[in-house]
Amino acid sequence: MGATVTSRVLDLLGAFDSDHRSLTLSDLARRAGLPLATAHRLVGELTRWGALTRLPTGEYVIGRRLWDLGLLSPVQSGLRQAASPFLHDLYGATLATVHLAVRDGCEVLYVDRLAGHVSVPVVSKIGSRLPLHATGVGKVLLAYAPEDIRTEAFARLTRVTPYTITQPALLADQLKRVRTAGFATTGEEMSLGACSAAVPVRGEADQVVAALGIVVPDLRREQARLISALQVAARGIGRTLASAQWK
Amino acid sequence: MGATVTSRVLDLLGAFDSDHRSLTLSDLARRAGLPLATAHRLVGELTRWGALTRLPTGEYVIGRRLWDLGLLSPVQSGLRQAASPFLHDLYGATLATVHLAVRDGCEVLYVDRLAGHVSVPVVSKIGSRLPLHATGVGKVLLAYAPEDIRTEAFARLTRVTPYTITQPALLADQLKRVRTAGFATTGEEMSLGACSAAVPVRGEADQVVAALGIVVPDLRREQARLISALQVAARGIGRTLASAQWK
DNA sequence: ACTTGTCTTCCGTTCAGCGGAAGAGGAACC
DNA sequence: GGTTCCTCTTCCGCTGAACGGAAGACAAGT
Known part of the structure; x- marks a missing residue:
């Protein structure tokens, strides 16, 4: 089975995650399931190349060097760069935590995030993944996701807070409204004390490529103004994407 | 010599750069110097793991998955996150393109960048590397670099524009001033029509861990105000870094 | 139909990677 | 001082996984 050198190397890299940003050689070996001597050699090579640093x-x-490589990923290069200035504008206009996210399978993948000094309790980090049904950007992405993804997502509506939507019928109704109204909202469904609003970002062929959202303590005041700010920014990103050297 | 499986895998990954964000199998094999059949197998494994996508x-x-991994790098997790809000403040206060950079060997490595919609001609991109002697952040980083790096950098003062400093004595003099004044400036030394100012960011033990800079069309007006805005932000970043869960 | 690319699969040889074992620090405790 | 328990590093002979030539599949262009 998985016993090629390549897979061993990848197992070593995969030993790192957000809870384990730094590991000793023995930890690496343990977590990758490799004998120490083997891990030692491989890690040595990786370090010499610059994939790891001691x-x-x-x-x-x-x-x-791995950080560099990550920047070459299409996630990073196209979408993030196009969006960056608009995320600022949006932050300036709302002073809310701003999120840019794409759908990765059945999860929201946060591509960029922009927070002020103090902020509402926000769970997301850049690169983190959250369920689709409990966040603003998630609902937008789910509303425009293909059939099979939707059924899969509906199959596991895990509860996160008392306000998380776990009834399929209710969620389906909300998604319909997202499609007609063009925006989604949440109220403390992912973390208490945090509400959010989100809109789709449309690419060249008008298909939804990402979602743009903000998180605020309270949404009732000013909702209209916030949504329109979101929509202006989303349109701007879309236009920039279309005219970019997407290469 | 370098003919281990690991090195081959890394050669394949190294075949990607900012001018070659997407490559065919044959390109990959060619650029990595591997026989097609070998590349085919390795690339297959990498793709299955999620390091590459077809x-x-x-x-x-x-x-x-590689993008994810890059986010775990200390560059990303510590420095960038700590700096993010301050970069905004700085952008808000100056409306200039803002740069956060570290030194990587004999080059400036741009860790974050924040630009408005229209901007002065700026060469840098996040993740790109530039020579130390021709940019504002570069001069700061060079001024506080260890002896051996300085001599190495002085050995290759390549000319970029007519204003690039290529005389070692002149540069040495400027670096001394950077250390006493606490900031560096450039005038069209990297790209015509762009001036810059930069200050050091100091970490826990007061050592210089990064440089913070701005790029503007003209520096003479308002220099004092810009520098002081830079210094406020740099101090803020330093303080945040010190108190962060640097794990 | 022929050329010139691409990618994929097969398989026998061989040499690179494997990993047990032994040893070299280093820290903590008695 | 000794003992224990970590960590990391180096060595080396055996073996099976990786190598890559070759042949074939497919697609696009002429």
């Missing part, structure tokens, strides 16, 4: 403490972390 | 066109790009 801290003064002896622990290993993901190196600069 | 586009509908058949070309390969860096996959989401």
Whole structure:
């Protein structure tokens, strides 16, 4: 089975996650299920190349070169760059935490995030994944997702807070409204004390490529103004995307 | 020499760069110097793991999983997150293109960048590397770099524009001033029509961990105000870094 | 139909990777 | 001082996984 050198290398890299940003050699070996001597050699090669870096403490972390590579990913290069200035505008206009997200399978993948110094309790981090049904951007992405994804998502409406929507019928109704109104909202469905609003970002062929959202303590005041600010920004991103050297 | 499986895998990944974000299998094999059959197998494994993704066109790009990994790098997680809100403040106060950079060997590595809709001609991109002697952030980083890096950098003062500083004595003098004044400036030394100012960002033990800079069309007006805005932001970043869960 | 690309699969040889074992620090405790 | 328990590093002989030439499949262009 999985016993190729390549898979071992990848297992080593996969040993890192957001709870384990730095690991000792023995940890790496343990987590990757490799004998220490083997891990030692592979990690040595990875470090020499720049994929890993050894801290003064002896622990290993993901190196600069892998960071570089990540930046070449299409997630990063196209969408984020096009959106960046608009995210600012939006932040300036709303002073809310701003989110840019895409759908990755049955989850929301946060591509960019822009927060002020103080902010409402927000769970997301750039690169983190959350369920589609409990966040503003998630509802937007789900509303425009293909059939099979929707059924899969409906199959697991996990409860996160007392306000999380777990009834399929209710969610289906909300998604319909998202499609007609052009925006989605949530009220403390993902984390208490946080409401959100989100709109779709449309690419060249008018299909939904991402979602743009904000998180605020209270949505009732000013909802109209916030939504329109979101829509202006989303249209701007879409236009920039279409005219970009998407190469 | 370098003919281990690991090195081959890394050569494949290294075949991607900012001018080659997507590559066909044959391109990959060519650029990595591998026989097609070998590349085929390795690329297959990488794709299965999620390090690469195959586009509908058949070309390969860096996959989401590598993007994720890059986000775990300390560059990303510590420095960028701590700096993000301050970069905004700075943008708001100056309306200039804002740069956050670290030194990587003998080059400036741009860690974050924040630009408005229209901007002065700026060469940098996030993740790009530029020589240390021709940019504002570069001069700051060089001024506080260890001896050996300085001598190495002085050995190759390549000319970029007519205003680029290529005389070692002049540069040495400027660096001394950077250390006493606490900031660096450039005037069209990297790209015509662009001036810049930069200050050091100091970490826990007061050592310089990064540089913060802005790019503007003209520096003479308002220089004092810009520098002081930079310094306020840099201090803020430093304080946040020190108190962060640097894990 | 022929050329020139691409990608994919097969399979026997061989040499690179494997990993047990032993040893070299280093820290903590008695 | 010794003992225990970590960590990391190096060595080396055996073996099976990786290699890559070759042949074939497919697509696009002429």
